[in-house]
Amino acid sequence: MFLKKLHLKNFRNYEDTSLEFSPGINVLLGQNAQGKTNLLESIYVLATARSHRTANDHELIRFGNNDADIMGFVHRRADDLPLELELGKRGKKARVNHLEQAKLSQYIGQLNVILFAPEDLSLVKGSPNGRRRFIDMEFGQIAPRYLHDLTSYRGVLKQRNRYLKLLSARKTNDRVYLDVLSEQLASFGGSIIAQRQKFLDDLEKYAQELHLSITQRQEKLSFEYDSKLKNIAGYSEQELQQLMYQQLQEQYEKEIFQGTTLIGPHRDDIKFLINDKNVQTYGSQGQQRTTALSVKLAEIDVMKEQTGEYPLLLLDDVLSELDGQRQTHLLKTIQNKVQTFLTAPAMNDVARNLIKEPKIFTIxxxxVAETTAKGELLLKTITFYPHGYK
Structure with a gap:
């Protein structure tokens, strides 16, 4: 899978821009605040129908305009697929092969991407919310059922928390409805936990080998799903649903007192272990960064295993945050394997020596201008047609 063409209209600081990419490594060069990250963001939004930088879609629209348009031409297996996402005051419109999709969930997954930005290096030492978001965003792209269950869970959780506040304020005494909400929450929650555990098992398989390679086989990396539910090891999905419902009932008095739901996947976490020691607590900064790098690179193979095709890799100024050894390992891992978009102020020595035949854009x-490795301008015209490509 790779993105052949991209057209942006009124997206961030791009007024009307058309680009054609290499299936290999595409390097986006430019100083800060010129639009490198905006271009990467547009690809991410085209794939996931949401931004990794803001929850407000209006911020994605060029100042002074009412809507924005992102069009992409994706090569998948033996065919080419046009994708389009319109952003406006009335929300989003998504088209696959020129046909508007009734639900965004039908659109997500047509193009898979992995974003690796400097903030992802804090995946290990950062907050539990960041690690939960990592699973939800990455796994949600390739697992429609997980995305459905997660959306449903959040809806029931919101209702349940609202009702717990009513019980806490003694504006109602009806616990029958609380039982109904708890059963619904446990049904989706148990499913989410089971799916997350499976995803982490798949991710660990690839991350372990990558981590061993980076550390000259000195450090063994492993993952542990850290649930607020008690004693979940070895439980099936159905057993997890029953267990969560039971433990929710046991928490009623405490939850009513606090007016919020205290257990469930919205409060869970991931533990990263190196040689069986918690790297969040005991690991050095270098070990934490190596763990984050191993996790992000492992995603590439997990997505390939799940979908049959490699995703796109978006590297947003991440080389400047890695030392030479980790830069080398990253670039060698992705070379001739996955279409990559790499932003940087300039090509450093490691990138210049390791990246073979990059397509270079200066922003x-x-x-955006396509240039040679020596900075010479290349002139090329790409024509896009409304709701179509030629």
């Missing part, structure tokens, strides 16, 4: 004030 300034939202204007």
């Amino acid at each position: 300034k004030n939202g204007n």
